[in-house]
Amino acid sequence: xxxxxxxxxxxxxxxxxxxxxxxxxxxxxxxxxxxxxxxxxxxxxxxxxxxxxxxxxxxxxxxxxxxxxxxxxxxxxxxxxxxxxxxxxxxxxxxxxxxxxxxxxxxxxxxxxxxxxxxxxxxxxxxxxxxxxxxxxxxxxxxxxxxxxxxxxxxxxxxxxxxxxxxxxxxxxxxxxxxxxxxxxxxxxxxxxxxxxxxxxxxxxxxxxxxxxxxxxxxxxxxxxxxxxxxxxxxxxxxxxxxxxxxxxxxxxxxxxxxxxxxxxxxxxxxxxxxxxxxxxxxxxxxxxxxxxxxxxxxxxxxxxxxxxxxxxxxxxxxxxxxxxxxxxxxxxxxxxxxxxxxxxxxxxxxxxxxxxxxxxxxxxxxxxxxxxxxxxxxxxxxxxxxxxxxxxxxxxxxxxxxxxxx
Amino acid sequence: xxxxxxxxxxxxxxxxxxxxxxxxxxxxxxxxxxxxxxxxxxxxxxxxxxxxxxxxxxxxxxxxxxxxxxxxxxxxxxxxxxxxxxxxxxxxxxxxxxxxxxxxxxxxxxxxxxxxxxxxxxxxxxxxxxxxxxxxxxxxxxxxxxxxxxxxxxxxxxxxxxxxxxxxxxxxxxxxxxxxxxxxxxxxxxxxxxxxxxxxxxxxxxxxxxxxxxxxxxxxxxxxx
Numbered sequence: 001x002x003x004x005x006x007x008x009x010x011x012x013x014x015x016x017x018x019x020x021x022x023x024x025x026x027x028x029x030x031x032x033x034x035x036x037x038x039x040x041x042x043x044x045x046x047x048x049x050x051x052x053x054x055x056x057x058x059x060x061x062x063x064x065x066x067x068x069x070x071x072x073x074x075x076x077x078x079x080x081x082x083x084x085x086x087x088x089x090x091x092x093x094x095x096x097x098x099x100x101x102x103x104x105x106x107x108x109x110x111x112x113x114x115x116x117x118x119x120x121x122x123x124x125x126x127x128x129x130x131x132x133x134x135x136x137x138x139x140x141x142x143x144x145x146x147x148x149x150x151x152x153x154x155x156x157x158x159x160x161x162x163x164x165x166x167x168x169x170x171x172x173x174x175x176x177x178x179x180x181x182x183x184x185x186x187x188x189x190x191x192x193x194x195x196x197x198x199x200x201x202x203x204x205x206x207x208x209x210x211x212x213x214x215x216x217x218x219x220x221x222x223x224x225x226x227x228x229x230x231x232x233x234x235x236x237x238x239x240x241x242x243x244x245x246x247x248x249x250x251x252x253x254x255x256x257x258x259x260x261x262x263x264x265x266x267x268x269x270x271x272x273x274x275x276x277x278x279x280x281x282x283x284x285x286x287x288x289x290x291x292x293x294x295x296x297x298x299x300x301x302x303x304x305x306x307x308x309x310x311x312x313x314x315x316x317x318x319x320x321x322x323x324x325x326x327x328x329x330x331x332x333x334x335x336x337x338x339x340x341x342x343x344x345x346x347x348x349x350x351x352x353x354x355x356x357x358x359x360x361x362x363x364x365x366x367x368x369x370x371x372x373x374x375x376x377x378x379x380x381x382x383x384x385x386x387x388x389x390x391x392x393x394x395x396x397x398x399x400x401x402x403x404x405x406x407x
Numbered sequence: 408x409x410x411x412x413x414x415x416x417x418x419x420x421x422x423x424x425x426x427x428x429x430x431x432x433x434x435x436x437x438x439x440x441x442x443x444x445x446x447x448x449x450x451x452x453x454x455x456x457x458x459x460x461x462x463x464x465x466x467x468x469x470x471x472x473x474x475x476x477x478x479x480x481x482x483x484x485x486x487x488x489x490x491x492x493x494x495x496x497x498x499x500x501x502x503x504x505x506x507x508x509x510x511x512x513x514x515x516x517x518x519x520x521x522x523x524x525x526x527x528x529x530x531x532x533x534x535x536x537x538x539x540x541x542x543x544x545x546x547x548x549x550x551x552x553x554x555x556x557x558x559x560x561x562x563x564x565x566x567x568x569x570x571x572x573x574x575x576x577x578x579x580x581x582x583x584x585x586x587x588x589x590x591x592x593x594x595x596x597x598x599x600x601x602x603x604x605x606x607x608x609x610x611x612x613x614x615x616x617x618x619x620x621x622x623x624x625x626x627x628x629x630x631x632x
Binding site: 003004005008011012015019313314316317318319320321322323324325326327399400401404 | 460463465466485486489490492493494498500504505506507508509513517518520521522523526565569
C-alpha cells in the first residue's frame with residue numbers, strides 16, 4: 001500500500017467543495033468580481049488611452065509652430081517691428097533642420113470677401129501647398145493651388161466650407177470668381193469641413209490663397225505670421241522645437257540677454273500632458289481593481305478559516321483514520337486553489353463581458369488587454385495560495401485528539 | 408503463545424485543561440493477546456478516554472513503553488502515528504463520527520484513500536463490507552438519512568475496511584437504543600469469534616462488558632484486572 005496520490009487529493013477537495021456548494025460559490029464570487037473588475041477597468045483605461053492617442057493624432061502632435069511676436073511683454077524692445085520679424089527665408093532655413101519633414105509659412109488677415117451682391121467678413125490666409133497635408137486637411141471640391149501658382153502670385157483661392165456656403169449657398173463655387181480686397185480671385189476648390197477648433201473658433205471660416213499673392217497683392221508686406229513645421233513623430237517634434245528656437249535666435253541675431261522675438265510651440269507638449277493623464281487614469285483604475293481583487297482574496301481566507309473551524313471535527317476524523325498533516329494541508333490548499341482558479345476563469349469571462357457592455361453603453365472605446373487577463377488570472381491563483389495557506393496550515397496543525405473532541 | 412498484540416508498561420500521560428494539570432494515566436500495564444475480546448471499564452474521570460487515545464495512537468504516552476502489533480510505537484512522530492492509525496487501528500466511536508453530507512460508501516472508503524488504494528478497489532472493498540452488515544440498499548445514503556444503528560454499522564465497516572490489527576470501540580452503544588446496541592455488539596462478537604479480530608471495547612455498561620472475555624477496570628489512572 002502506498003501513499004495518497006495527487007488525484008485522490010484533488011478528488012477529496014472537489015468532494016468537499018461539492019458538499020458546501022453555496023459557501024464555495026459565495027467565495028468564488030469574491031474572486032470573480034475581483035478578476036472581472038481588473039480586466040474591465042484595465043480594458044476601459046486602455047480604451048481611453050487609445051481615444052486620447054487618436055484625438056491627439058487628429059490634432060497633429062508631430063507639428064511645431066513658430067509665431068511672430070515676443071512672448072514676453074516685459075522689458076524694452078530692441079527696435080520697432082521686432083514683433084513681426086518672421087520671414088519666408090526663416091521657413092526655408094527651418095526646412096534644412098534634421099527631423100523636419102515639411103514647412104508651411106502662413107500669413108493671415110481678417111478681410112471682407114465678396115461674390116456678386118453678397119459679402120462676408122472672414123480670415124484670408126496666405127499659405128503654400130505644403131499647408132494642406134500638415135494640417136491633415138482635405139478638399140471637398142476642386143483642387144488646391146500648386147507651387148506654380150505660388151511662384152506667379154496667381155489670383156486664385158480655395159474656400160473654407162463656411163465661406164463657400166455663405167457666398168455661394170448650395171452652388172458649386174469652383175471656377176467662379178470672388179473679390180478679395182478688390183482683387184478678383186478664381187476659386188480653385190473648397191476645403192472639407194473641419195469643424196470647431198479647440199479654442200471655439202470656426203476653422204472652416206477661412207479663405208486660403210498663395211502666400212505670394214497675399215504678400216504682394218493684398219497686404220503689401222513680406223513678413224509672415226506663422227511657420228508650421230511638420231516632423232515624423234512626437235519625440236522628434238520636441239527635439240525640433242528646441243532646434244528651431246536656437247536657429248531663430250541665431251538668425252534674428254538675438255543677444256543672450258534678449259528675449260525671443262518669436263514663439264515656438266508644439267502640440268507635443270499637450271500630447272505629453274494628455275498621455276500622462278491617461279497613464280494616471282490607467283493606474284487609478286488598476287489600483288481600484290486590485291483592491292477589489294485583494295478583498296476577494298480576503299473573502300477566500302475568511303471562508304477557509306470559517307471552514308477550518310466548522311470542519312474541525314471532520315479534520316479530526318480524517319486524522320484518526322490515517323490522514324497525515326500534509327494530506328490535510330494539501331486538501332485545504334487544493335480547495336482554495338480550485339475556488340480561486342475557477343473564480344479567476346469565470347472572472348475573466350465576466351470582465352470581458354462587462355468591458356464590452358460598458359463600452360457599448362458609454363460609447364467609450366474599450367480594448368481588452370491580453371496581459372491584464374494573464375495578470376488578473378495569475379493574481380487570483382496567488383490569492384488562492386496565500387489566503388488558503390494560513391487556514392490550511394491551521395487545519396493541519398490541530399492535534400487529532402483535540403480536533404476529534406471539538407463540538 | 409505468540410507475543411501480545413498490545414503491550415504497555417508503566418504508561419503515564421498527563422495533560423492540562425485550562426492550566427490545570429491532570430495526571431490521567433499513572434503507570435498503566437496492559438497486555439492483550441491476538442484474538443482477544445477485552446472490555447475496559449471505569450467510572451467517568453478514570454482516564455478511559457485518555458487510555459483509548461493512547462491505545463489508538465491518537466496521542467503518544469509521556470513515559471512508559473507501548474508496543475502495538477510487534478512494533479514500538481512509543482516515540483513515533485505525527486506522520487508515522489497517522490500511518491499506524493491507518494493500517495493497524497480500526498476506530499468505532501460513540502458518536503459514530505461519520506462525515507456529514509457524505510455517502511456511506513465514501514465514508515467507508517476514506518481510510519483507503521489515505522492508504523493510497525486506487526478508486527476501484529476502494530469502492531469494491533467498501534461495498535463488500537457494507538453489504539455484509541446489511542446496508543446493501545444504503546450505499547449512497549448520507550448519515551442523516553440513516554438510523555443510529557445503521558450509522559454505527561457504517562462506522563464498523565469503515566473501521567474494518569483497511570484490515571486493521573485491532574478494533575478499538577469507545578462506548579460503541581452509548582448513543583444507541585437497546586436493540587441497535589445489541590445488534591452492534593453482536594457484530595463485534597461475531598467478528599471476534601468467527602474472524603479472529605482483536606476487539607477492545609471501552610464502556611461503562613455492564614451488559615456490554617459481559618460480552619468480553621476479559622474485563623479490565625481502570626481506576627485513578629491505573630488498571631486492575
